[in-house]
Amino acid sequence: MSNASKPVPAPEAPIWQGRSSQWTNFIPFALCVLILPIPWAAYRWLATRCTKFVLTSQRLRLEDGILSRRFDDIELYRVKDITLDQPFIQRLVGLGTIRLLTSDASHPTLTLPAIASPMEVRDTIRQQVELMRRERGVRELDVSDNDLL
Numbered sequence: 001m002s003n004a005s006k007p008v009p010a011p012e013a014p015i016w017q018g019r020s021s022q023w024t025n026f027i028p029f030a031l032c033v034l035i036l037p038i039p040w041a042a043y044r045w046l047a048t049r050c051t052k053f054v055l056t057s058q059r060l061r062l063e064d065g066i067l068s069r070r071f072d073d074i075e076l077y078r079v080k081d082i083t084l085d086q087p088f089i090q091r092l093v094g095l096g097t098i099r100l101l102t103s104d105a106s107h108p109t110l111t112l113p114a115i116a117s118p119m120e121v122r123d124t125i126r127q128q129v130e131l132m133r134r135e136r137g138v139r140e141l142d143v144s145d146n147d148l149l
Contacts, residue, residue, distance in 0.1 A: 053112050055125060058132060060100070062110065074110060076125075076132040078103045080140060084122045090114060098122055 022029075043066075051064040060079075062072045081101040090096055096118025100110045115121050133139070 053115075055121075055128065057128065060110070060125070062107070072106055074100070074102055074104045074107055076129045077136050077138040079125070079129045082122055082126055082129075084118050086118065096122075098125070100125070 046066055047064075050066050050069075051062075054061040054063065059073045059075050062070075062074070064070055079100050079102050083099040083101070084096050085099065086096040095114045095116060098112040098115055098118055098121060100107075100112075102108060102110060104110075112121075
């Protein structure tokens with residue numbers, strides 16, 4: 001028998017090709033989206049929980065830090081201006097952000113974010129600032145560049 005009678009097979013050619021859908025990874029991807037924010041949210045919760053403001057008769061003390069703690073005091077007579085901001089969401093839940101403009105070198109602007117009963121706290125700070133200024137005989141003097149000429 002001769003080889004001429006056997007048919008020659010056609011060269012192999014792809015008929016279909018494809019890849020698995022990423023939908024097979026839906027659960028791992030969903031878990032990543034849900035789990036990765038948890039450490040960030042836990043850090044934010046802990047940072048907020050570890051930040052404390054203490055108003056005394058003479059100063060406002062800031063205590064913050066999670067592992068390493070920082071304590072900073074602002075003498076009340078150094079407070080120049082007090083601003084209260086109440087964005088809509090904070091106002092709905094009885095919170096507000098108090099900003100103090102001071103002549104303090106370490107904190108020229110100190111923000112007390114999302115404070116409960118913000119109007120009462122602002123008024124208390126203002127009263128203590130005035131009391132400390134009177135006790136120490138401190139007066140605020142604003143000087144502009146034009147006054148120096």
